[in-house]
Amino acid sequence: MSVRHLQHLFQPRTVAVIGASDRPHSLGEIVMRNLRTAGFTGTVWPVNPGHGRVAGVQAWPDVQSLPETPDLAVVCTPAATVPELIAQLGRRGNRAAVVLSGGMQKLTANGQSLQSLMLQAARPHLLRILGPNCVGLLVPHLGLNASFAHLSPKAGKLAFLSQSGALTTAMLDWADTHGIGFSHFVSMGDCADVDFGDMLDYLASDPRTEAILMYMESVQQPRKFLSAARAAARNKPVLVVKAGRAPAGAKAAASHTGALAGGDDVFDAAIRRAGMLRVDTLQELLDAARTLSRARPPRGDRLAMLTNGGGAGVLAADALALGGGSLATLSGPTLAALDAVLPAAWSHGNPVDIVGDAPCDRYTDALSVLMRAPEVDGVLFMQAPTAIVPSADIAAACLPLLTQGSRTVMASWLGGRAVAQAVRFCEEAGVPTYDTPEEAVSAWLQVVGHMHNREALLQTPSSRPDDWQPDVAAARRIIEAALAEGRSLLGEGAAKQLLAAYGIPVAASVLAATPAQAVLAAEGIGFPVVLKIVSPQISHKSDVGGVALNLRDATEVEATALAMLERVRSLRPEATLSGFNVQQMVHRPGAHELIVGVASDPVFGPVVLFGQGGTAVEVLRDRAVALPPLNAALAEDLVARTRVARLLAGYRDQPAADRAALSRVLVRISQLVCDCAEIAELDINPLLADGAGVIALDARVLLGPLRGDGRGRLAIRPYPSELARPCSLPDGTRVLLRPIRPDDEAALAHFYETAPTEDMRLRFFARRGCVPRSELARYSQIDYDREMTFVAFDAADTQQSRLLGYACGLSDPDNVNVEFAVQVASWVKRHGLATALMRTLRDYAADRGAARLVAECLPDNLAMAGLARSLGFNVQRANGVNQLRLELAASSPATPSSPAAPAQLQLPAA
Structure with missing residues (x-):
């Protein structure tokens, strides 16, 4: 509620x-x-x-x-x-x-x-x-x-x-x-x-x-939870400890994906996508809260370390490497600048060891270089007490640099009584300070993890792809035919047809009922070929010797098929054999075997899985999961969270794999599961990837019954691109109306900056200056579920940088009342834009089943009251304001908000 x-x-x-x-x-x-x-x-x-x-x-x-x-x-x-x-x-x-x-x-x-x-x-x-x-x-x-x-x-x-x-x-x-x-x-x-x-x-x-800390054991309403979490994480750190990390037991599944995608992995993926940060213990929860509320947000993940002792630097570097962090590689100019201010005995690398006899100016000179270095995103300052200069003096000298620069900084003062005053100086100045190098590095990794999660929060994948068009009708025919026949498991042939409908490269294959037909199919495809058994009871064919590679002639195909029949009858007498799948033998030496799949989580719904594939996939367990919908950035992040990603980058004489092609497969699988709600599990294993691209060698799909709204099962609603449409205002001006996106924040900021003071007063009921960044993010990064904002741009503005106006609506928890607001730029008033925006919002709310639109406006906002009356609103004075109310059941939408709505809207002037 x-x-x-x-x-x-x-x-x-x-x-x-x-x-x-x-x-x-x-x-x-x-x-x-x-x-x-x-x-x-x-x-x-x-x-x-x-x-x-x-x-x-x-x-x-x-x-x-x-x-x-x-x-x-x-x-x-x-x-x-x-x-x-x-x-x-x-x-x-x-x-x-x-x-x-x-x-x-x-x-x-x-x-x-x-x-x-x-x-x-x-x-x-x-x-x-x-x-x-x-x-x-x-x-x-x-x-x-x-x-x-x-x-x-x-x-x-x-x-x-x-x-x-x-x-x-x-x-x-x-x-x-x-x-x-x-x-x-x-x-x-x-x-x-x-x-x-x-x-x-x-x-x-x-x-x-300033920060929200949570200990959780379960999630009751995942879409509501993620919607609220995404909204909160835009404004302040949201940190989570969740019980139940260890799996209770292995899941029996029809696919590798179903067995690999555990509930805790999915919860992690949800936390990342919502911009929150997950930690393991209550102590880490409080530590992270203190760090995130104090530390300057980082620009990247490259950390430089400054120390007066080699041991502290080694400990910090080890902790960073073990935590998966990135040690900044100092550039030539940076090394030269450090050479100019440090003695010859300095470490000449990162960590920057300035030697134990360092006076104050050596600290400040080296720190000044690192704080300016473009290859450095954060600086860890470490100091062990010496008899040469009191730690408090060093802190006093370095604090102006630590507090005024643009880099994220952290400090670790090693010791006790001797560094107590230095610690106090840093804490009073707001510099995050830690007792040990390892604690400081852990805090840095939390800050970087939070940064990456907030970057994922800004991603808004569309519900309809712009750069390619899947054959949705063909996919629907394959799924509906299987369900009509009572089949829940798509065989390899049908599964590959489904993938091909979404532009995913697949190896050519033919289904054969008998060994003799397998020979004919092989001759049609061309040798060498792969032969696989087809049985609805046998999900993993290699377990019963049901896969043979590199068969080079008809005799070998027939003999192998007969041997397979005998072996399967002996090992799995209860299994029904439907025949054989004869497949093109793909020879890609050096290609990586990967797995891409979809599983259904009981809480968060569909999840996309990626990792290292092959027959040992469940032993290696090198995988990561993400919630759909995905775009290229989210797909690349999914790949980067696996160990195999380092192999895909290339090594020695092994060229890098085509990461763009791999990302396209992940995005298209995400689109497939968004479009086809009957898909419960999906496996592509292996998906071969090398410098020439990707190709799916084997696939299987498990279908389930569709219950209710298929899109409703998604924990995160895709960006509703189908609601975008052009329209013509009465004076002939053509505008584009569409839902707002996170990247509209700059346009929205300029819109408010250039709006007349009186317009801002009428909109916000008070005179306003600059709208803060957190508020702009809140307006532009909506969930498209409880909130909707339609923005208008001149159709000729290809960069969509100059916002003409917007209408926003926020539904109450029961979807009864939708509270709205509308504002247009002063130079487009009286051109009918406000009417266009309000009609679009009204029709959208009606289609969503809301009962009424409601708002309040100031008594002197005559234009708003007049617009409301022209659209059929009841306008009444109460409690010193005008109450605006429109019963949607009684209104007559002029334009439906479905994708099939006409592209040209002729609107009266407002």
Whole structure:
């Protein structure tokens, strides 16, 4: 349900404790004590039918008797009482409750769980519920401790969300010991209503929260979670620890891909795509939060190291190499500049060892060179104390360089008392500082990982390819024919036809029913050939000797086919043999055997897998997975996350493989799974890759039933390119209307910078100067699921750099109300563009099943009110503003928003 009514949960003025008690150590007693002692300045009302006073204050017998409707209710009563209490709270007007009670999964006499009954009671009132089975919530800057935790943390800038009650209290204890404060501290419990997606939506725009930390055990609504995570990660670091890294056991699957794509790998892929950062431990979670909130974002992953001791440099370099990081290769000019300021004994490489007797100016001179070097993205400054110069003096001399440059910097002061003042200077200046070189390198790798994940966040693959056209109709015919015949597993021949329909190179093959037909097929293809058995019961043919290579004549083909028949009958007597697949023998010496596939994750839906292929694929387990849709950049990132990527780059006399051709295959497989929802698993193994390109030698596809909207199974909605269309304004101006993209941010920034002050006031209800980068990112990087923004560009503007206007709509969680806004550039007003944008947004919302468009505008915004009336909106004054409302069921869309909509729209002037 997103953020609706969450302000009552986290900013209450009044709190009712249902089940408040004076009984020592009871839930009701602990909650009352925490609320009264943590510094909450609002009103607390205990509710207990058997006591007139609780905790020394007046108590009320029930919800109805409370003097006012509470903003927040904390329910501490047994599970069986909860549904009726929630119903009473809803009728009273309460809109937020924390349910601490456990045991809500228990079934009642009618077969429904208590939790289900609780949600049914809350739904008519849109009453939001945190929990059940949770510790509660704490908002330290309000002094709000609506929990049974044993501590109240101090106020800070980190938000912590936990699905584990035990870890909630453990983290509180650890944070208290280390003096760490929080903006929000929330035990999520069973997430029956308020879940991680809701919390991310709320905290993304919370000004007191600089970073969001999460301990997760499961994801309830993957698309909602990823949508919220992507929105939050654009504004601030979002860090995750998730339980369940180790696989519970191997999965039996019809393909190698199904066996390889484990749930934890898929969760990693989702985290990367959403721009979040995953860490392994709670300690790393807090360390990463401190680093990301302080460190300057890096430009790249090349790290230079400056040290006064060779040992520290070696330790740091080793840690970087083991972590997969990149040590900057210093250029000739940089080495020459260092030679000019360092003694002859310096290391002449990276790490830059300036020798232990270094005075302050040697540090600053070397640091100045590294901070200017174009081949350096980050600098790790390390210093071990000496008797020559106090560490504090070195810190004071170097801090201006460390804090004012454009490079990401980190410091490691080795020692204890001797470096304590230097550490304090760095921390006060905001320079991330670590006790050991290894800790500093780990922090650098986290920063780089976060950078790469945020780069993936900016990628917006289209739902419809621009540079090639797959034969979707042919693919549909292959799939539908198999399903009509009751076949779920496509044989190699049909699977290759499916791949060929999407432009993926495949080896020529012919299906033969008998050994004699296999001979004829081989003669037609041309020798040498490959012979493979065809059986729906045998997925991996090589396991039963069902693959023979390099057969050079008809006699060899026939003899091999007969031997295969005999062997399969002996080893797998229950298997049905459909015949043989006779395939062109592809001779590509030195080509790499790869695997490309698709698997279906029970949480995040389809995933694309890439890795090293061949018969030992499940032993090598060199693979990476990504969520579709993919584009070339995401495909290249998928390849780069495997060990085989280094082989594909070429080595010794082995030329590099055609990475562009490989990326095209991955993008096209992604498009195939987006277009054909029946594909449950897909294997191309091996896919041969070398400098001449790629070719699929073997393939299999497992089909499954289509349930509901095929695109709805995707965890990330593709960029809806089918909604782009040209239109003509009444004066003949031709414009392009399309959904916004992340790369429109610069055009949007220029649009706001050049907009008249009065236009900005009418749009944002206040005079505004520069729109901050985080806000621009929020507007241009939308999820195309809950949000839609249509932008307009002059059709002649091929670079699409000058934005003419936009209309944006944000749907509520139930897709009932769509809140909209529209703004056009001053030089195109009264040309009908605002009307065009609003009609496009209206028709899109209607097609999505929304009930109405709603907005507010200032009373002096006469143009907006007039536009609304011309489109059939009801315009009424209320609470000092004009309320705009259009019932979509009663409106008549002038142009459908389907891909088949006419390209020319003639619109009246607005």
